[in-house]
Amino acid sequence: MSANIIDRRRINGPQRSVEPIYPKQPTSTSSAGRPDGRAQNAVRPIFVKTGPLSPQASSAACPSGSAYYEQGKIRISCAIYGPRQGRKSNTRMGAFDCDFKYAPFSCSWKRSHMRTSDEKEIALMLEQAISPAFVWRRTRRPASTLLSRDGKAATISAAINCISAALVDAGIELYDSVAACSVALSGSQWIYDCTQEEEDKAECSLMMARMPSADEVTYLLQHGKTSPAQTEQAIQASAGVCTQVYAVICHYLQASLEQ
Amino acid sequence: MASLILSPAEHDYILRGVESGFRADGRGSLDRREVTLRTGMISQANGSARCRIGNLGVGTDVLVGIKAEVNSWTPGDNVPETSGTIVCNVECSPSAAQEFEGRGAEELNIELTQLLDRIFNGPQSGIDFEKLCIIPKQAYWVLHVDALVLDVKGGIIDALVWATRAALMSTKLPRVVVESIPDEDGVMQAEFDVVDDPEDMTELAGAENMPVSVTFSQIGRRFVVDASEQEEAVAQARMTIAVSPNMEICAVQKGGVLRGFSPALLAEIMQTSLKIAREELDKFNKHYAEAKNMTDGRADEPSTGSTFLVPF
Numbered sequence A: 001m002s003a004n005i006i007d008r009r010r011i012n013g014p015q016r017s018v019e020p021i022y023p024k025q026p027t028s029t030s031s032a033g034r035p036d037g038r039a040q041n042a043v044r045p046i047f048v049k050t051g052p053l054s055p056q057a058s059s060a061a062c063p064s065g066s067a068y069y070e071q072g073k074i075r076i077s078c079a080i081y082g083p084r085q086g087r088k089s090n091t092r093m094g095a096f097d098c099d100f101k102y103a104p105f106s107c108s109w110k111r112s113h114m115r116t117s118d119e120k121e122i123a124l125m126l127e128q129a130i131s132p133a134f135v136w137r138r139t140r141r142p143a144s145t146l147l148s149r150d151g152k153a154a155t156i157s158a159a160i161n162c163i164s165a166a167l168v169d170a171g172i173e174l175y176d177s178v179a180a181c182s183v184a185l186s187g188s189q190w191i192y193d194c195t196q197e198e199e200d201k202a203e204c205s206l207m208m209a210r211m212p213s214a215d216e217v218t219y220l221l222q223h224g225k226t227s228p229a230q231t232e233q234a235i236q237a238s239a240g241v242c243t244q245v246y247a248v249i250c251h252y253l254q255a256s257l258e259q
Numbered sequence B: 001m002a003s004l005i006l007s008p009a010e011h012d013y014i015l016r017g018v019e020s021g022f023r024a025d026g027r028g029s030l031d032r033r034e035v036t037l038r039t040g041m042i043s044q045a046n047g048s049a050r051c052r053i054g055n056l057g058v059g060t061d062v063l064v065g066i067k068a069e070v071n072s073w074t075p076g077d078n079v080p081e082t083s084g085t086i087v088c089n090v091e092c093s094p095s096a097a098q099e100f101e102g103r104g105a106e107e108l109n110i111e112l113t114q115l116l117d118r119i120f121n122g123p124q125s126g127i128d129f130e131k132l133c134i135i136p137k138q139a140y141w142v143l144h145v146d147a148l149v150l151d152v153k154g155g156i157i158d159a160l161v162w163a164t165r166a167a168l169m170s171t172k173l174p175r176v177v178v179e180s181i182p183d184e185d186g187v188m189q190a191e192f193d194v195v196d197d198p199e200d201m202t203e204l205a206g207a208e209n210m211p212v213s214v215t216f217s218q219i220g221r222r223f224v225v226d227a228s229e230q231e232e233a234v235a236q237a238r239m240t241i242a243v244s245p246n247m248e249i250c251a252v253q254k255g256g257v258l259r260g261f262s263p264a265l266l267a268e269i270m271q272t273s274l275k276i277a278r279e280e281l282d283k284f285n286k287h288y289a290e291a292k293n294m295t296d297g298r299a300d301e302p303s304t305g306s307t308f309l310v311p312f
Helices: A117-133 A152-170 A196-201 A228-258 B008-020 B106-120 B156-169 B229-234 B263-297
Strands: A046-050 A065-071 A074-084 A099-102 A139-148 A179-186 A189-192 A204-211 A216-226 B035-039 B047-053 B060-072 B085-092 B133-135 B139-151 B172-174 B176-182 B188-194 B201-203 B212-219 B222-225 B237-243 B249-255
Touching: A046 A152, A046 A228, A065 A152, A074 A152, A099 A117, A117 A152, A117 A204, A117 A216, A117 B106, A152 A179, A152 A204, A152 A216, A152 A228, A179 A196, A179 A216, A179 A228, A189 A228, A204 A228, A216 A228, A216 B263, A228 B249, A228 B263, B008 B212, B008 B222, B008 B229, B035 B156, B035 B263, B047 B156, B060 B156, B085 B106, B106 B139, B106 B156, B106 B249, B133 B176, B133 B188, B139 B156, B156 B212, B156 B263, B212 B229, B212 B263, B222 B263, B237 B263
Parallel strands: A099 A139, B085 B139
Antiparallel strands: A046 A065, A065 A074, A074 A139, A179 A189, A179 A204, A204 A216, A216 B249, B035 B047, B047 B060, B060 B139, B133 B139, B172 B201, B176 B188, B212 B222, B212 B237, B237 B249
């Protein structure tokens, strides 16, 4: 928490804020299924819209491409600016720069306007996950803003998917779209695409980003302890889910091209 | 990581060499460079360790210091009610590489900090966090792990994890006495008192269950363990796998922006990591025992000599 940095440009709320304590909702037990009634291997429905930030009055600062992505309670918007001239002149290849920000109202506790190290790390992860997809990498700057989040690993996967859609909208050459998904271990089963409360209860979560046509895993992150066999299982499971997510995104992209 | 400029010929040499199974310095693709480990050299810290990978004065050098602090529990913290926590911080010293000057190392610091946090802060690290709680819902120990990277010549993650592991294993916490005292309303309140006796220290419970990490760098179609500086400049992607002594996988993280891994390579890397981790743990225990003997034996002598590693 950046309690020591005082933001003089905005009206500051109280230094510390605590989520109100709600009466506990009766949660369904594990035998009945997941709290929101999905099957164990069902991913939340995805909605993608490309080009919501299309050029308007001022063409000076319009993004080359943009996308809005919704998956369950996760809502992300992403804008791509570029290709632009690089800052450093001594790099032989281009660079892909990513800025990730949680909106202040998106999490259980109010987030500060300053970018915290958590968000910077996620930006790094997004860069690492998407960079392998570029053909020639020139400087580019996607800015993805998270409007509402639900489950950390799921959010990062959603951000990756959103950026992929936005890159296609911007018309940038890619080897393949990157699709991502997350799974979590609860008991001895892997559940796909967890919400925040499922992730809190899970012992371990794994997130994978993949380029299905190129058959390359561009990002893999495991948080928590498992046996090697379980990790193996999770990797295969998430590879399958990534392919499904990829199909959904392609479907939306196709639909947007036909309009 | 710190990048080195290689000529296309060197680039090609390393690439093809790795694909044919040999490396520029003669190691096998799964061999690690020589490691030197020293512990307990920082007298003000609760635990400390210094790890250097590579010899002859050229290598990756990491210094880790641990300070323990008592924190009061507030409902807004991320810490559960009955446990303590670890806060990691990695800083790459600007003298380690030219691009670390000023704010150049910021991104790398963040990445390494979060990686260490992912490996050590939580049930996957094997440390008994419940023992770090002094009074539930009131006070708990926070261990501040501060890592300083003094020199970077490839293989920084493994050096970091080795040094952190050694530092945590050598950490000594002062003993705490908890008493229940009735306050003015007659309600029993728990109060604690830290015993200020340098001889009466406890070690960290569960420290020997901590994981070791193995970092694989993908070069061409094959991978190597413990990439040297030149190999890292050629490497296209990196995968770090943390394995506990019980052969469980505690963390997996991919790094590097140039490429992804094919599923077959990924499976191979997972299998190999287990095998290597077993050897790593043996090596670590041996080095740690040596380091401990060195510091214990020299309790009366001034300890400046022990901060310097292998003379060359």
